[in-house]
Amino acid sequence: MRIFRITAPVILVTTEQLEESIAFYERLLGQQSRARFKNPAGTLDLVLVGSLLLIGGLEAALEARKAMKATVVVDSLSEWQEALRHGGAVIVEEPKPGPIGEQGPVGTYMFVKHPDGTLFEYIQLLNETGTEENQVSDERFP
Numbered sequence: 001m002r003i004f005r006i007t008a009p010v011i012l013v014t015t016e017q018l019e020e021s022i023a024f025y026e027r028l029l030g031q032q033s034r035a036r037f038k039n040p041a042g043t044l045d046l047v048l049v050g051s052l053l054l055i056g057g058l059e060a061a062l063e064a065r066k067a068m069k070a071t072v073v074v075d076s077l078s079e080w081q082e083a084l085r086h087g088g089a090v091i092v093e094e095p096k097p098g099p100i101g102e103q104g105p106v107g108t109y110m111f112v113k114h115p116d117g118t119l120f121e122y123i124q125l126l127n128e129t130g131t132e133e134n135q136v137s138d139e140r141f142p
Contacts (some may be wrong), residue, residue, distance in 0.1 A: 001079045007053045008070035018045055018056030025049040035105065037099035046099050067119040068111070077108050077124040084122075088115040 013021045022033055029050040033124040037046040043061040052069055056061065074080045077095050085091065090113045097105035109123040 001083060003060070004073040004075065005051075006046065006070050006072050010053045010068050010070060012055050012062045012065060014044045014062070015045070015056050015058060018047070018054065018068055018115055021054055021056070022047055022049060025052055025054065033099075033107040037101050040096065040098040040100055040105075042100075065119075067099060068115075071121040071123060074122055075126055077110060077122060079121055081110060084112050084114075089113060094117070 011021065011025075026032055026049055027054075031049050033049045033051045035046075035048040038044065039046065041061075044055050044057040044065070047056070055065055055068075081091060081095065091110055091112050093111035095108050095110040097107075098109055099106060105126065107123045107125040109121055112120050112121060112122055
């Protein structure tokens with residue numbers, strides 16, 4: 001089991017603030033946004049700028065993600081799910097396809113509450129052929 005990278009911090013903004021926030025962090029970090037997705041319900045916009053994850057949406061949609069601390073990109077979601085449960089974590093959203101890119105889901109994700117109460121998203125990315133990958137080679141998350 002491996003962690004490929006952790007995207008943190010998570011910044012929540014309203015839909016109205018999203019584009020201005022993206023521009024601010026692009027200028028601040030000197031980097032362009034490198035990926036944009038929607039959550040499977042289509043209620044949240046997910047934007048990666050550097051190691052930051054900006055989440056934009058309506059207040060009601062953002063509420064469920066306010067406690068989220070980071071996204072952890074892993075090699076095997078099923079192995080991590082078992083290990084996390086064994087370690088006392090609670091799977092609050094079972095694994096499902098997402099987030100959604102232009103070509104469909106880019107991986108499978110789950111939300112986990114760690115024993116200390118923090119909420120993390122775990123994601124296993126898909127490769128271009130639609131199979132789960134075990135290498136960090138996905139250009140969508142450089």
